[in-house]
Amino acid sequence: MEQLLRPIYQERASRPNTLGVIIVGKKEDVSPKTDTFDTILLIITKENKVPVFTKHYTFDGKKAAMHIITEKQLHKWLLVGTNKKLIDWILFGKILFDRNEYLTNLKQTVKDFPFYGRNIKMGIEFAKLVRQYLEGKVCFEKNNHLDAYDHMIESLHHFARLAILDKGLYPEITVWSQVKLIDAEIYKLYKELIGSDESIEKRLELLFLASEFLIHSRTADGARHILNVMAQQDFWTIQELHEHEELKNYSVDLEVFIEFLISKGFIQVETVETKGNGLYHRHYKIDPTTI
Template sequence: MEDILRPIYQERASQANTLGVLMIKKRQRDIPVTDTFDTILLILVTEAETPVFIKHYTYHDKKAALYMVTDQQLNEWLLLGSNKKIFDWLYNGKILFDRNEYIHNIKTELMEFPFYGRKLKMGLEFAKLIRRYMDGKVFFENDHYLDAYNHVVHSLHHLARLAVIEQGFHPEVTVWQQVKQIDPEITKLYEELVNSQEPLDKRLELLFLASEFLIHSKMKSGIHHLVDVLAEQDFWSINEIINHEEVLLYSVDLTMLLEYLIDKGIIEVVMKDTKGQGVFHRYYKLAKKLS
């Protein structure tokens, strides 16, 4: 089908705002990273009317999809990990056009995974982990076991992703295959949760006990990014933290993370007077440095 699609991608490659073109082919009996399509054309551009533009094609019994994606959208996917297929596309796609080695440089950066990018992604995953874990605990304590189970599964997934990032790798579609090699203890915990024959409440009870240790072991790397931000000044209002450009990406989970860190003695609450008697502004500061 590549010959059929050649005029399409050659036309795109000739345009000034096209940065690169990749072709991804469906691999038999493999994870469906092409969404069942035989071929994906990924066209990366500097700007467009919409961040993602998609077209579908068919030829005889074959299907193809064209994705035109802006540079800004691609960077967001890579940072947040919100489109896991994109990593496979960049790793395994065939480069058909590469203006000024744009795709080559992205692939090099993905392989090297700069420390700043890792630190931010670990902060994001740790914040999501704490949110799911704490919510799951509340559901469990109120005997809502199925809801608790749902949150715990998600929290373990974030824990697994955090372990992968900590070792300098990007979490991919097969994150559990990755973490099995990197941190088998997390995999064992996950398997015990989903495969155990124990009643659900007993499984959850044991998991909360075991998870506490694993979460604590990842806390230092998970909050490194936030600690660096909070070290910039003596104390912060919640609004200042949430709107800090470095923290915006995980600000939705920040309040729960702050409460968790207050409980662990990492962050301290500072009271400031208001005009109301007995009512105080609540500020936050680092209580101690992480070694």
């Protein structure tokens, strides 16, 4: 398949906008890491009209996918961790074209896993964890145990990814295989939730108790990124927080995360008078002792 794709990637490599080309072959009969395609052709460009451009090809019963992505989109996926296949492609794909060792340096960066990247990933995972935990607790208190179970399964997945990130590793698709080796406590909670002979109510009850302790012990690490961002100025409106380039990645979890951190004393609320009688704006600042 590489021979057949050669004219395509050579034509792209000749363009000054192209930074690198990687080819990835399927390793299993059914391979989620290549979206079941036999071959993936990943082309990274400095910029493009669209951040992601994809084409599919077929030849003699085999199929290939070409993905052209901008450098900005690549960094966003690496930073936020929403495209886990990309890590595998970068680390294990074959480099076909490498302008000024762009891909060589990128591979090394991914292997080294810079601390900044870990901070923001941990912040986003922790914010998602808080939402799932709080929603699960509400469902449990209303005796909606199956809904609570779903939320707590999700919260454990976020716990698992946090444990992996804390070790300076990237969470893989097979996240529980990783966690089994590096965090026996979280792996045990997961096994007990899905496999215990206790009633679902009892299992959830025990998990909420354990989760409360785990969340408390991990809050400082999980909040580090957002607090470092907020330390850049004295006060923030909620709109300013939403529009900050890095905090945009928290998406719909940002506000519930801020309220959680207020309840834990990491963020303080300052009220500012409005023109309405007795009505105040809420502004937010960090407690400097938490940094």
